[in-house]
Amino acid sequence: MTNSVFPDGFLWGGATAANQLEGAFKEGGKGLSVADAMPGGKARLDVLSSDTFDWTIDEDKYIYPNHRGIDHYHHFKEDIALFAKMGFKCYRFSIAWTRIFPKGDETTPNEAGLVFYEQVIDECVKHGIEPVITISHYEMPLHLAKEYGGWKNRELITFYERYAKVVLERFHSKVKYWMTFNEINSAFHFPALSQGMVKSTGAGDYHNVFQAWHNQFVASSKAVKIGHELNPELQIGCMIIYATTYSFDSNPVNQMATIEQNQEMNFFCADVQVRGEYPVYTKRIFDKYNVGELDIAEGELELLKDYPVDYIGFSYYMSSVVNITDEEAAKASGNLLAGLKNPFLKASEWGWQIDPVGLRIALNELYNRYEKPVFIVENGLGAIDNVDENFYVEDEYRIDYLREHIEAMADAIKDGVDIMGYTPWGCIDLVSASTGEMSKRYGFIYVDLDDEGNGTGKRYEKKSFNWYKDVIATNGSKL
Ligand code: BGP
Numbered sequence: 516m517t518n519s520v521f522p523d524g525f526l527w528g529g530a531t532a533a534n535q536l537e538g539a540f541k542e543g544g545k546g547l548s549v550a551d552a553m554p555g556g557k558a559r560l561d562v563l564s565s566d567t568f569d570w571t572i573d574e575d576k577y578i579y580p581n582h583r584g585i586d587h588y589h590h591f592k593e594d595i596a597l598f599a600k601m602g603f604k605c606y607r608f609s610i611a612w613t614r615i616f617p618k619g620d621e622t623t624p625n626e627a628g629l630v631f632y633e634q635v636i637d638e639c640v641k642h643g644i645e646p647v648i649t650i651s652h653y654e655m656p657l658h659l660a661k662e663y664g665g666w667k668n669r670e671l672i673t674f675y676e677r678y679a680k681v682v683l684e685r686f687h688s689k690v691k692y693w694m695t696f697n698e699i700n701s702a703f704h705f706p707a708l709s710q711g712m713v714k715s716t717g718a719g720d721y722h723n724v725f726q727a728w729h730n731q732f733v734a735s736s737k738a739v740k741i742g743h744e745l746n747p748e749l750q751i752g753c754m755i756i757y758a759t760t761y762s763f764d765s766n767p768v769n770q771m772a773t774i775e776q777n778q779e780m781n782f783f784c785a786d787v788q789v790r791g792e793y794p795v796y797t798k799r800i801f802d803k804y805n806v807g808e809l810d811i812a813e814g815e816l817e818l819l820k821d822y823p824v825d826y827i828g829f830s831y832y833m834s835s836v837v838n839i840t841d842e843e844a845a846k847a848s849g850n851l852l853a854g855l856k857n858p859f860l861k862a863s864e865w866g867w868q869i870d871p872v873g874l875r876i877a878l879n880e881l882y883n884r885y886e887k888p889v890f891i892v893e894n895g896l897g898a899i900d901n902v903d904e905n906f907y908v909e910d911e912y913r914i915d916y917l918r919e920h921i922e923a924m925a926d927a928i929k930d931g932v933d934i935m936g937y938t939p940w941g942c943i944d945l946v947s948a949s950t951g952e953m954s955k956r957y958g959f960i961y962v963d964l965d966d967e968g969n970g971t972g973k974r975y976e977k978k979s980f981n982w983y984k985d986v987i988a989t990n991g992s993k994l
Contacts, residue, residue: 544625548612606942
């Protein structure tokens, strides 16, 4: 469209992750993943913070909604056809490591898994949809968590390299856009899903978290190397969770604390993956968290330098506030991710503070810091949707959220930021990562399933479906 600020070829689409929608968790030769060991509801948070959780799957005691997902494994053609109906230019999904290497430490891949993703990719291509693949999204093989202690063990670099090589070799001619690890920096808060470490296997000890990160950085650079050797045109990005962070007030002490929080939560991982070296503030962080010496093998720092990522993929849901001068306020904040309450913002039902201007700030911060293209690969509003008798959802609240964030993206483009695309999270309803439940929904497509797995599983277009279709058709000029 001529009057759009969004460039031609802008990648409008949607995003999902294997463990949250595929289901079929034991089919096609798939092995168990750490996500498969995560029950739904409050039990999920309990096991994550337990000292003794041993990754046992107890189906008599807990409900595991992601074992069924939305059965995308058997419905991917229908789902991708719906994405095509909305006019998606791209579709971000992840490959389940456990469909390719069921235990993670095998040497021969599982052909049935590769065939499944080949079919998914071909289905996208058939509809003119560009696949965007996350190589690992919160679902490393359970065996690697149990037997090797997760990512703190450097043997995982070899296993990941083998896995990445297999999928890159197989799919590089059809898939240009890749990401190495989903929300790599989230391990500060949630090392179970992203690093395969619960308390009993080393989470809570920051040495382990940072060692695990180092091993992941090396693994990521190895994937970039393999990908670029296969095809220099491939675009392989990092993927971080980004929460724009404000000082509560103009007290310089809070301002400095905000800078520190930004370094720790938002920038540390991206700095290494994009710039190819540990940032200057590393020592400060290592001292603060008692990290100690990392085990860094010969040649690894050079590898990081030689193979940085090509773009910055990031998720953006909310902003956060820092106030270290008011202990009461700090204590009142129960919500780890959302931080302190910002009086200028409204929040979702889960306390995630809605801040479209914060997205414009994030885009400016990231682009000015790295001067590499940025890709908003997750954004959206998790909400309880109510269906009418025809299973129609009037999700005006979701449309408002997305419209305001797209307007913020348009403003950032006018600021000079190079944005590759936009893939709102959970474009079809799926299982929530933090609650493990179906009822926190993000989709343009309603899926008739509840937290206990009851329902027909049928798909229904919500009001936002047609709205987003128009957004894409007009390249973002009709909001
Ligand atoms: C991100 C994850 C996704 C996803 C999303 C929404 O952190 O990459 O996997 O689920 O957040 O979070 P939730 O499902 O907890 O609402």
